Amino acid sequence: MKCAIVDERISEKCERALLTRGFRVIKTPPSENLGQGIMSHPDMLMFVHKNKIISSAEYCEKNQWVFNDIYEYASDACITFTEDKFSPKYPHDAIFNALVIGKHIFYKEDSVSRAVREYAARGGLVGVNVKQGYPACTVLAFGGAAITADRGMMAALTSVGIRVTLISEGDISLPPHEYGFIGGAAGVYKKEIYFLGNLDTHRDKDLIREAIEAEGYVPVSLSDEPLRDLGRIIFIE
Numbered sequence: 001m002k003c004a005i006v007d008e009r010i011s012e013k014c015e016r017a018l019l020t021r022g023f024r025v026i027k028t029p030p031s032e033n034l035g036q037g038i039m040s041h042p043d044m045l046m047f048v049h050k051n052k053i054i055s056s057a058e059y060c061e062k063n064q065w066v067f068n069d070i071y072e073y074a075s076d077a078c079i080t081f082t083e084d085k086f087s088p089k090y091p092h093d094a095i096f097n098a099l100v101i102g103k104h105i106f107y108k109e110d111s112v113s114r115a116v117r118e119y120a121a122r123g124g125l126v127g128v129n130v131k132q133g134y135p136a137c138t139v140l141a142f143g144g145a146a147i148t149a150d151r152g153m154m155a156a157l158t159s160v161g162i163r164v165t166l167i168s169e170g171d172i173s174l175p176p177h178e179y180g181f182i183g184g185a186a187g188v189y190k191k192e193i194y195f196l197g198n199l200d201t202h203r204d205k206d207l208i209r210e211a212i213e214a215e216g217y218v219p220v221s222l223s224d225e226p227l228r229d230l231g232r233i234i235f236i237e
Helices: 012-020 057-062 064-073 114-122 151-159 205-214
Strands: 003-007 024-028 046-049 052-056 078-082 099-101 104-107 126-129 139-142 145-148 163-166 186-189 192-195 218-221 234-236
Touching: 003 012, 003 064, 012 024, 024 064, 046 114, 046 234, 052 057, 052 064, 052 114, 057 064, 057 078, 064 078, 078 114, 099 139, 104 114, 104 151, 114 126, 139 186, 145 151, 145 205, 151 163, 163 205, 186 234, 205 218
Parallel strands: 003 024, 052 078, 104 126, 145 163, 192 218
Antiparallel strands: 003 234, 046 052, 099 104, 139 145, 186 192
8 A cells, every 4th residue: 555654744635635646644743852843754753765664763662553554554664663862953853864866865974873874885875975964854856856945965966966956945834943845845656746735835836847847757736735844755655
């Protein structure tokens, strides 16, 4: 069964849209050790690549049903729990926030979990150390291309041959912060990119849509609401 792992604060409209499209929705509860805005963001609570999931044993102990649901609905999932502890202080809150594009994995080396680095090394992924602690939030990656408002991430991505579209900051909500990020406001499933809200509410909607369609992907707005950064939609099956 195809599943969508999402922040428990997902809007009713977006959740209903995913259910209508046949996804089993698994909502992640918060970790009290993370900051208010990101405490239930999937990309902060777990690292997911293909069928591999890495998360904290501490988080699992308090929210075991989340992983039971993953096992039930995604039979090929391989889950590893680590002794890592979340910290409310950046960048040590971002222990699982890493971004895989093709053969490269982007992470902040001094804060990402060793388990993520070791998984990458075993799988032949080339690690790229970046200054940004939240690469999975700040970048929307699809195929061999990416969209971001972060110039540092743009430089890192471009250096390894990834085509990058730079957009404006803002137009994505992340209370209580001033704004959120494009990677945290969407999720990629096969050749479709699902947005948590309405893509047309972003000032660079045409630029974003053009970049997506140029790679053969289809943008899908899950509701008529403003875009919201909820730590990505993580799709597994």
